[in-house]
Amino acid sequence: MPTHLDASATPSSHRPRLLLVDDEPRVLASLQEMLKGSGYAITTADSGTAALACLAEMRFDLVLLDLLMMDVDGHQVMDFINQQDTKADVIVVSGTVGIESAIGALKRGAHDYLRKPFSREELLRTVDNALRQRDLQQINRRMVAALALSEKKYRYLVDASPDMIYMLGHEGRFTYVNDRACQMLGYEREELLGQHYTALLHAEDHERALYVFNERRVGERASRDVELRVTCRAGPTHTHDAADTSVITISLNAIGMHREKRDPHTPTYVGTYGIARDVSARKRAEAVIHHQAYHDILTDLPNRVLFKDRLGLAMLQARRKHTELAVMFIDLDRFKLVNDTLGHGHGDKLLQQVALRLKDCLRKGDTLARQGGDEFTIVLPDLRSRDDARVVADKFIERLQQPFDLSGNEVHISASIGVAIYPEHGESIDELLRNADIAMYRVKDLGKNGHAFYDPSMHDALHQNVALEQHLRRALERNELEMYYQPQIDAASGRIIGAEALMRWNHPVRGLIMPGEFLPFAEESGLIVPISEWMIDTLCRDMAHWGTDGADPLTLSLNLSPHYLDHSKFFETMRNALQRYDIGPGRIAVEITENICIRNPQYAIEQLKKLGQLGVSVAIDDFGTGYSSLAYLHRFPIHTIKIDQSFVQQISDEDGHYPVVLAIISISRGLNLDLVAEGVETEVQARYLRAHGCSTMQGFLFHRPMPLGGFVNVLNS
Structure with a gap:
């Protein structure tokens, strides 16, 4: 649907009229905003069909056109412009397109090509250049139309042309060149007059130019838009081909000049009239587009x-x-x-x-x-x-x-x-x-x-992984996920003071699957969000069940993925679950890995502070294995750090020295944080940890993770 916008209060008769065409509303609005206040009368079209309607209804000076549109594409719009001779110039404004599409646009007469994204300055400069070029072309057309009025006016208009205009005698030597020809080629007029045209041609184009530059034909058979390379004196805008010469590419139109004899059917050839335009910049742009396409x-x-x-x-x-x-x-x-x-x-x-x-x-x-x-x-x-x-x-x-x-x-x-x-x-x-x-x-x-x-066996393994991911999507619907609980023990008294909630998957074919095998798929596929929400709800529901059994209040910890903590609804999910099951937030601890500290530290601090305000405590899981900064750690609203089991398993001698474990214990004391050791499997490990100040432990030495029923039995025993 076309819309109109006056860019300023300038009278419309003096303002260039622009048509902006793009089927992406945001891009169209951005173009319109960039051109706002530049003095143009702007009309917008949100589709190729709308653009055709605008072009049929009114005239425009310039069309800013996207190539890739759903209904009528940019090429079809340009074909309409050319067929209807609407006199509108075109600047292609497009993203990544194929080289054929880009070149097709240039061949259809596109003035320039703006590649997305671009700056406002680049857009305004390109539009201004196009309108300036349009003005020059209009001036040139008026000049050419006035040639018949006066020889003096003819020479003035020809010399003011932005194109090279020349005449050759019947031997192929220059008899006339305009000022633009001298500027383009880098020679004085006296140096060119009398020179044979082949002296300017690139050596590889001599044969091709034989019947083009020195054209004898007229009418429809005459040469049109033939591209040739010519050598000229080196200048700042030319491509160097030798020490003192450079090469430019021209687009040549030539026609034979004849003097009629008494027999009008056998005129005498007297020379060639030609117009050439420097298209080197366009050729360089095409080369850049071609390179970028590949x-x-x-x-x-x-x-x-x-x-x-x-x-x-x-x-x-x-x-x-x-x-x-x-x-x-x-x-x-x-x-x-x-x-x-x-x-x-x-x-x-x-x-x-x-x-x-x-x-x-x-x-x-x-x-x-x-x-x-x-x-x-x-x-x-x-x-x-x-x-x-x-x-x-x-x-x-x-x-x-x-x-x-x-x-x-x-x-x-x-x-x-x-x-x-x-x-x-x-x-x-x-x-x-x-x-x-x-x-x-x-x-x-x-x-x-x-x-x-x-190896072909890898393909089979991949199919198994794909199947596993597909089954995981149905696991929630089929109620195949289950929470296990591993008690946390006060090693001095042997009393259970908390537990960590661990998820298991009861696969109908493969049996019990550990989270390390299926959670990576959940992370990649986005399933981690509904799975995490299920974990929060299940944990609170189980805790409400223990409360009705008269069990002592326990703090249960739940390990949540950093991807889920980035999810905007996780805080509301936690709060709603606590309210639904009437669970005190102080009985819940959320475990996070150190790496959350480096993904977006400030955002992580804000999210965890919201949990703290709710009353939920925070623990750093697998401490010492990530990449967190102690400076950020000090700012985080955390209450507990957990010694990773990889460090605990290194303890084999009660009198040994294990500096990483001792360092983590010291950090917990310095920051006044609770400390839990994971993966405790031997009495030696337990005694070493207790001797150095860590009294809260979990591991196979005390209890393995167990389903809800087993955990309730342990609590009641």
Whole structure:
């Protein structure tokens, strides 16, 4: 639907009329806002159909046009403009489109191409240039129309033309050039007059220009919009081809001039009249568009389109030569951590440095491409054996393990690399890429920072994971999830003072599944939100049940995912569950991992403070295994820290020295926090912890996690 907006109070007869066309309302509103106050009469169209209606109804000076629209696309709108001769110039305003679409727009007469996103200054400059060029073209047309009135006016108008205008004699030598020709070519008029046209042509275009530059034909058969390269004296806007010359590309229109004899059917050829326009800027823009269509803007590596093209060619050569090639799929480990801690700007710098390191490990004929995000793909043609691919993968691992310097921040990362061999692991492009991707995920599952060759068994494992995720989606509906509880003991008295709630999945086929096996799928798929809400509700319901049994008040802790804590409704879910089951918030403790402290520290502090205001206490789980800052830890409204079981399991000697455990105990004392040791399995561990000030413990030495009924029995025994 078209809408009209007067950009200022200037009389409309003096204002350029603009039509803005885009089917994205936000983009259309943004364009309109950017042009507000610039003195233009603006009409907007929210679809290609609306644009056609506007163009049929009124005339516009300039159309800002999106190519990719759902009903009538930009090319069809431009065809309508050209067919109806509406006299409107077009600036294409579009995002990432195919090179064919971009070039198609330029060939249909688009004045310029603005790539999203762009700044207001860039938009205003482009619009202003287009309107200025339009004014010049209108002036030029008026000048050409007045040629017949006066020879003096004719010469003035020709010399004022923005295009090169020339005449050649019948021998192909210049008999006239206008001022623009001298400016464009860098010569004085006296140097050009009498010169043969071939002296200006690029050597490779001589044959092509033989019947074009020195045109003898007239009418429809005459040359139109023929592009040729000419050499001229080097200038700041020219592409250098030699030490003292440069090359520009011109678009040439030429027509033969004839003098009639007594027989009008056999006129005498006397020379050529031609007009040439410098289109070098347009050619450079086309080259940039072509490059960007096939390359990643951030790293300047080939993108997935160009990578598939090169992989296809490499496969054809391998098939002819009966050789092998390798396809690698590389995913950076812990890249998200860099983005979360240092910001996306540093993440982009890291990707650029990674690309340079990977390129240094490759041969000249290898292709490295960026698929997107932190994923890279590589094709290694002409393998002598798969050991060649293994050597390259080892080089990648070694180079990426060296520290990266990001504006003074030292960053360490690693990579997981999957390798597929043609033709053994696939005979199509998509099959090779898919199998290399599967091998990469196998490396992820095994602990990351390594490489693996594809094996058919990996495909079976992937199908199992996909099936597991599908079953998990139905587990909530089928009531297959269950809460287990592991008591927390006061080691001095042996009394149960709390418990940690742990989730289990009673799979109908596989039996009891531990959370470590299915929670990663829940995190990736977004199921962690409904699962966490189920955990909160179940915990409060079970606690209400204990209350009716007369059990002593206990503090129950629940480990919640950082992804769920980022969810805006988690606080309301917790508060509503406490109210629904009439549970005192002081009996609930939420356990979080240290890594929440580095995702968005200020947001985490605000969220946890809301819990504290509600009365729910907060514990840091697996303390010492993450990356939290003690400065942030001091600011967090936490009440308890838990010693990770990996540190507890190191205690094997009651008289030994275990500095990490002692350090965590000291931190808890210094911050006046409660302390719980996890994974206590031996008397030696229990005595060591108790001797150094940790009296609250949980682990197999005391109790294993148990279902609700078993836990109630333990409480009542």
